Amino acid sequence: MELVAKARAGNRRALARLITLVEAGDAQAQTALAALYPYTGHAHIVGVTGAPGTGKSTLVTQMALHWRSLGRTVAVLAVDPTSPFSGGAILGDRIRMQALGGDSGCYIRSMASRGSLGGLSRATGDAVKALDAAGFDIVIVETVGAGQAEVEIAREAHTVVVVEVPGMGDDIQAIKAGILEIADVFVVNKADREGVERTVRQLQMMLHLGSGEHRDGWEPPIVQTVSNTGKNIAEAAAAVERHLAHLKSNNLLELRERERIEREWKVIMRETLLRQLLQRLEPHVHEQLLKQMSERQLDPYAAANQAIESVLEFPQSATPSGQS
Template sequence: MVDVPDLVEQARQGRPRAVARLISLVEGASPQLRAVMAALAPLTGNAYVVGLTGSPGVGKSTSTSALITAYRKIGKRVGVLAVDPSSPFSGGALLGDRVRMSDHASDPGVYIRSMATRGHLGGLAWSAPQAIRVLDAAGCEVILVETVGVGQSEVEIASQADTSVVLLAPGMGDGIQAAKAGILEIGDVYVVNKADREGADATVRELNHMLGLGEARAAGDWRPPIVKTVAARAEGVDEVVEALEKHRAWMEERGILAERRSRRAAREVETIAVTALRERIGDLRGDRRLSALADRIVRGELDPYAAADELVAGLTQG
């Protein structure tokens, strides 16, 4: 058994091994997870969570690495959750973004963790919210969450981040992809990376046009900026940080940041509750109650909805 209070205290001191151990408890759905979350609760709520998403190949990891450098220059402690596709064999992260961010490996002010989606189609591991909470409690002032980028499901990042950054690149058909994936609705900041390539200006124009088509903004509403970058050379990255800080200030002024965080917490509670119910229903397979309900449906005595209501009532009372 892990000494949870001691581990949390070590994480607060910024000790990487303690942070890693806590996130491992989260990923493994440890029986001590409830104790961990209870201990972390008073220590959270300070970090600014930035989600980065986009199609594979747009340079998400390079952009994340460049943002780490930019934030470290202004003295911010940075945590990174790089959510990778899962290995079908081990269930672990397949790409290992830490390899691509090795420049920051020795920096005590940076913590980088690769997490596996474990087959979760939303591009985020189900345990990502708890892992974000661990990094928050460990003193990370900015948390960058880089998603898999898997087409239409990449929009899930909007439900986990304070600010969502959508990355595109010229010559990748991203305009069509953006419309199809619905990412025009979730981006707070748009970044056209690899802007030294031919077609970058055309991509910006197309994106501007598409944002205008979907626009129904009142005076004072946030207008997502479009920033051109060459992340591999750190060009335009300071402008991205400036856009992020402006969006954060805009949300804080209007109380939107608190609203987003409240909605995020509500979704997290719902996920935990639904998971617990699903596990209890799973335990009923082969159980007499479930079999009896199924037999009544087959005989036409009960419809599936009424049976489900009866099952849920039994579970919640039991």
């Protein structure tokens, strides 16, 4: 595919068009993804997440500048909340990342979350593939900062950076299940604020609640940064790289990638089968089942079995139970 070839050759306009194409999710997008897929699997995917106001965009900018100073190429995907009117990204993190503008070794793209839960849009994974195939060494995915529900990034990234700041939340906020459990690296940003020692202690307490058992045998380091001044940015970037080295040395990177691919494959199959089933379901059957459910004559599970039976023409008893 010519567009993929141009993007891989460094044509930024072609890359932008390619990402727009894969965002669409139509037949053309599938053709493009098939063409670029053989060139993926080389970039280090870094997820950066945390509550709004923690300074994620400034931190990402500083880390990207640091990696550029080392000769690494960096792409940034900033997943913003969706405008309810235009459907587009409403924060536009590229505005905050002007320091990266004009650098041929950097690429920044804002994407709308389109209402997707977990902080990632459905097309983010495909956009990451496009950036990976374009040859970037590091792809940073900055999520919308929705809070503890934003754990989806852990499934897409190799290394997850969770950003905290002093003075946000109560004493037990740092030990709640959810977003903090996905961290491979903790960054306590705005560390020039009062209360930074308390925030670090809370994180350390949370890390040791599990009796020293951490994901993949890795204990997440805690790095204090002041992203506005660049303080300790090199240390944060080094912690991210140490985590990747840990995954590689313990043969965990390939395992994570295999699990991610299997999840993606199952999601695609599920969506494809549902779309095909709905296309083949007779309108009168569709309406009848909806009416029966609305009148509480039929439960949704039984209605699903009947819909599948009417389309695939096999007895209801043959429908696997307890599977989604």
